């Protein structure tokens with residue numbers, strides 16, 4: 318099938334590449350000339366494990382193309398995916414200007430029946446708005462379908478190729494058939510395509526992200542309570558997560574959820590509810606708690622150094638909002654770094670992938686190091702903000718001799734408390750016993 322993907326950012330590139338992988342011919346369109354030039358030259362523009370190999374193979378097989386020209390990109394396409402940004406507007410609602418602009422441009426360009434698919438995360442009613450924009454200029458039949466994307470950064474290829482489910486919102490039998498054919502290779506494992514109307518599909522996406530953010534936040538509050546009553550959140554997590562009604566995943570407490578989606582989507586759903594005079598109280602609490610949670614460990618840092626942080630140096634392990642990505646959008650690390658800089662701390666940062674992105678916004682306000690050990694050398698403490706696998710089993714002997722202060726603030730609960738006791742580090746984590754060190 319011939320497919321066009323408009324917007325070649327994170328979702329667009331994964332979507333385009335994965336659709337090419339099953340034999341479709343895909344043209345990705347983007348207005349960013351530099352990005353398209355790189356992609357045309359065979360250079361991938363995002364860091365995503367496993368994607369580069371598929372990207373290169375499909376370019377070689379002449380199934381994956383890139384252009385800045387919308388008319389050229391959508392020529393003969395049976396399906397056009399819109400994978401455009403929906404950032405928060407000033408009032409917290411999703412800003413639809415990118416989607417509606419492209420919808421406006423598409424109308425006069427359609428030359429045959431086409432399915433236009435909202436892949437972006439968009440509020441209820443967007444499919445209707447996109448339909449109206451296209452209909453204003455279109456001379457042919459078309460349908461607008463909602464097909465929200467559930468992939469996670471870092472495991473995006475697996476999530477796309479073997480999704481738990483595919484949600485397709487359409488009331489058009491013609492569009493339904495085309496979408497069913499397209500997705501058939503991805504749901505072979507028995508995972509379903511769930512068909513519903515457009516509005517329900519749009520809401521499903523926000524409900525899923527907001528529920529997951531709520532689940533994490535609930536566990537963060539349990540962790541905070543554990544600290545006050547002397548319980549261990551790891552034990553509690555295992556105790557509740559083994560109940561199959563609750564499930565083990567997304568129960569890991571830490572320094573709050575971040576990324577380009579949970580924060581903006583929770584806010585957008587709360588705003589959508591407000592627009593129809595519904596006060597979504599749980600979501601207000603989730604946002605409040607997450608805001609505090611992000612810098613909760615800073616209180617521990619201040620306490621440990623008796624309020625005197627000026628002139629201290631802290632090694633920062635992990636800058637991306639989660640491991641296996643270079644994405645730093647809404648990364649809790651950045652909030653903690655800002656808080657420490659304000660106290661006069663020197664920050665010595667290391668991240669396996671995200672340093673270049675952080676340099677772009679923080680410049681020389683902090684120092685950057687190639688390895689976690691270089692960052693730790695001579696520092697007064699380590700602060701862990703992202704659970705990259707290489708931080709899980711560090712060489713404690715080496716740290717013992719290079720780290721000046723034997724203190725670790727761990728926002729991701731990476732280490733066993735007994736090991737930390739044996740190693741003699743002062744160790745502060747989330748929802749667990751404080752180890753005072755030797």
Ligand SMILES: NC(=O)C1=CN([C@@H]2O[C@H](COP(=O)(O)OP(=O)(O)OC[C@H]3O[C@@H](n4cnc5c(N)ncnc54)[C@H](O)[C@@H]3O)[C@@H](O)[C@H]2O)C=CC1
Nearest residue numbers: 324325326327328329347348349400401402403437438466
């Ligand atoms: N990043 C993620 O993990 C996920 C994101 N989503 C949703 O998917 C949507 C896209 O997100 P990302 O891919 O992260 O965004 P992004 O910001 O990485 O990429 C968007 C791309 O659209 C391009 N663009 C803007 N205006 C354009 C136009 N008029 N014509 C052609 N291209 C244009 C930009 O240049 C950029 O390359 C958002 O609604 C997001 O909420 C959904 C699931 C996962």
Ligand SMILES: O=C(O)[C@H]1O[C@H](OP(=O)(O)OP(=O)(O)OC[C@H]2O[C@@H](n3ccc(=O)[nH]c3=O)[C@H](O)[C@@H]2O)[C@H](O)[C@@H](O)[C@@H]1O
Nearest residue numbers: 466467468469470533567568569571574575576578638639
């Ligand atoms: O709409 C989106 O863009 C995507 O948003 C999330 O994916 P992503 O933002 O890539 O990352 P997650 O793995 O969900 O993590 C989000 C944040 O929650 C935090 N988290 C996650 C899980 C957990 O147990 N605890 C926890 O604090 C992570 O550290 C991270 O900061 C969803 O998981 C995807 O299904 C969705 O498609």
